[in-house]
Amino acid sequence: DSGVTQTPKHLITATGQRVTLRCSPRSGDLSVYWYQQSLDQGLQFLIQYYNGEERAKGNILERFSAQQFPDLHSELNLSSLELGDSALYFCASSARGTGGRETQYFGPGTRLLVL
Amino acid sequence: QQQVKQSPQSLIVQKGGISIINCAYENTAFDYFPWYQQFPGKGPALLIAIRPDVSEKKEGRFTISFNKSAKQFSLHIMDSQPGDSATYFCAAIPPSNTGNQFYFGTGTSLTVIP
Numbered sequence: 001d002s003g004v005t006q007t008p009k010h011l012i013t014a015t016g017q018r019v020t021l022r023c024s025p026r027s028g029d030l031s032v033y034w035y036q037q038s039l040d041q042g043l044q045f046l047i048q049y050y051n052g053e054e055r056a057k058g059n060i061l062e063r064f065s066a067q068q069f070p071d072l073h074s075e076l077n078l079s080s081l082e083l084g085d086s087a088l089y090f091c092a093s094s095a096r097g098t099g100g101r102e103t104q105y106f107g108p109g110t111r112l113l114v115l
Numbered sequence: 116q117q118q119v120k121q122s123p124q125s126l127i128v129q130k131g132g133i134s135i136i137n138c139a140y141e142n143t144a145f146d147y148f149p150w151y152q153q154f155p156g157k158g159p160a161l162l163i164a165i166r167p168d169v170s171e172k173k174e175g176r177f178t179i180s181f182n183k184s185a186k187q188f189s190l191h192i193m194d195s196q197p198g199d200s201a202t203y204f205c206a207a208i209p210p211s212n213t214g215n216q217f218y219f220g221t222g223t224s225l226t227v228i229p
Contacts, residue, residue, distance in 0.1 A: 002158065042221040043159065043204055058216030090158050106158025 003027065004107035006091050012113045018079040021110045025072055025093030031055070032074040033094070033104060034066055038087035049074055081114045088112075118142060119207050121220025128227050134192040136223045138205035143186070145207035145218075150179065150190050153202045153222075162203070163190070195227045 003026035013019055025032050034046040045058035049068035060066075063081075068074040078085060088111050092104040120139045128134045138148075149164035165172045165179040165188065172179045178191040192199055205220040 002160075004158075043219040045216050045219070056216055092158070103161045106160065108156075109158055 002105040002107060004091060004093050004105050006089075006107035006110050008110060009108065010111045010113075012115065013081060014115055015081055015083060017081050017114075018077065019081065019112065021076040021078070021089055021091075021112075023074045023076070023091030023093075023107060025074070025091075026105050029093035029095050029105070030072065031094045031096070032068055032072070033092040034060075034074070034076050035090040035092065035106075036087045037090060037109070041087075043090075046076070078112070083114050086112055086114045117221075118218040119205060119220045121205050121223060123223060124221070125224040126226070128195045128225065130195065130197060130227055130229050132195050132227075134195045134199065134225055134227070135189055136203050136205070136225070137187065137189045138207075138220050139185075139187045140207045140218075141186070142207070142209070144209055146210055147208040148179070148181065148188050149206050149208065150177075151204045151206065151219075153204065155201075159204060192225075195225075197227045197229050200225055200227050 005024045007022045031050045033048045037043045046060040047066050048056040052068050063079050066076045088109045090106050090109045092106045094102050094104045096102055118141050122137050150162045151159035152162045153159040163174050163177050163179055165181050167183050170181055176193045181188045202222045202224050204222050208217045
């Protein structure tokens with residue numbers, strides 16, 4: 001158990017809908033990262049937050065947005081969902097937010113299925 | 116454009132054999148290269164990592180070899196065990212606080228046969 005929690009575990013929704021994925025980092029970790037993992041695209045970095053502020057941005061679509069709250073939990077909002085958004089979404093956390101050069105602890109993921 | 120190219124896509128090795136997974140990167144600004152291990156139904160977990168000023172790093176049965184001039188690095192798993200069966204991802208990380216994203220390889224599914 002990494003100490004990172006993600007909810008929900010599974011999500012089934014329809015095209016055009018909006019969903020919110022939630023992540024709670026390990027106790028004491030200030031940085032949160034979001035990733036998308038799909039069969040055709042592999043593991044893709046979406047966005048990183050450190051202590052409430054955006055620190056690094058990856059291939060995050062404009063239909064997607066994220067934020068980190070004062071209690072350090074983070075939410076990833078996916079809107080106008082398309083079939084191609086079906087994937088496993090991982091959240092990870094780290095202590096200092098120095099990008100990938102410190103150990104990131106991954107949550108169990110949220111499996112999103114868009115029908 | 117794939118910033119990090121990983122091969123092979125899948126690998127089958129006999130127990131006790133050596134598993135070798137290769138990655139190549141494009142951007143010379145990357146300065147940290149971790150490998151992650153992912154078991155089915157789980158998130159990736161950091162396995163081992165290397166900086167480009169070092170040509171080799173070893174941790175137990177896992178070794179990273181790094182060739183800066185060729186912009187290539189590889190993971191060697193010595194004495195491979197069935198418990199090593201997992202998907203392995205390499206990654207390339209830019210300097211911290213640059214606001215730049217980091218890149219993962221496409222993954223290698225390793226199966227170690229007893």
